[in-house]
Amino acid sequence: MTKVSATTYGLLGLLAVRTWTGYELTQQLRRSLRFVWPSSEGHLYREQKRLVDLGWAVVEKEPAGGRKRNRYTITPEGERALRDWLATAPDGPHFEIEGILRVFYGDQSSVDDLVSSLTATAESARAMLDELLGFVHEYLEEGGPLWMLEHDVGGPSQERLEFHGRVIFPERLHVVAFVQDAITRLLADLEAFSVEAANEITDWSSTTDPSLSAATRRRLEAIRDRHRVRSPSP
Numbered sequence: 001m002t003k004v005s006a007t008t009y010g011l012l013g014l015l016a017v018r019t020w021t022g023y024e025l026t027q028q029l030r031r032s033l034r035f036v037w038p039s040s041e042g043h044l045y046r047e048q049k050r051l052v053d054l055g056w057a058v059v060e061k062e063p064a065g066g067r068k069r070n071r072y073t074i075t076p077e078g079e080r081a082l083r084d085w086l087a088t089a090p091d092g093p094h095f096e097i098e099g100i101l102r103v104f105y106g107d108q109s110s111v112d113d114l115v116s117s118l119t120a121t122a123e124s125a126r127a128m129l130d131e132l133l134g135f136v137h138e139y140l141e142e143g144g145p146l147w148m149l150e151h152d153v154g155g156p157s158q159e160r161l162e163f164h165g166r167v168i169f170p171e172r173l174h175v176v177a178f179v180q181d182a183i184t185r186l187l188a189d190l191e192a193f194s195v196e197a198a199n200e201i202t203d204w205s206s207t208t209d210p211s212l213s214a215a216t217r218r219r220l221e222a223i224r225d226r227h228r229v230r231s232p233s234p
Contacts, residue, residue, distance in 0.1 A: 004054070007039050008047050009085045015057055015074035016082055017169055022048050022070040032176075035128060035183045038096075048072060056081050097121065099194060107207050114207060115198045122194035129187040136180055138164065145170045 056078030099121030
């Protein structure tokens, strides 16, 4: 069997929580995982079909107004596949930050264009961070997911509750909080770095100025010293 992508398992994990329509699956994945595992909408719909082809989910047609919609439910084979995947070693981290890619070729660019790219990257990181912080504030609201968890309501053996128009799964909040912690730290660091780099590059006379060697030495030594404890023994 060809290798199954992490996106497939991401959808499978959602199905382990509850049954979803195809639209709900796509929207939930985009809300909850797009910051760590972005996928196009078309790809997500193809992966839903793949779950059925693999025997990891079944799909039923249900009425929705005057139309029909697909509802997906995980199978016992899908539950086993999810547990098996979670027991394997994950791939290494993947970073796709176009603004940093442009820095890599910054010597082919102008100072103004390089600064603009970094500024835009900082702004995007801040916007994403603000959105995630909005989720965190929502989790902490009175009557929200944390309140449900602390008051033992809305859990898997009880009637599910809605908050801000969404069904809540408070028993999952402890793992969700870890993910929020990781992503918000990364975004905050990316924003800070991009702002710092843009401010420094603004003072360059050009992107190929030979006099930049002194600043380059300071930067490389700072990287080394910052992570010296992690360096292998000679």
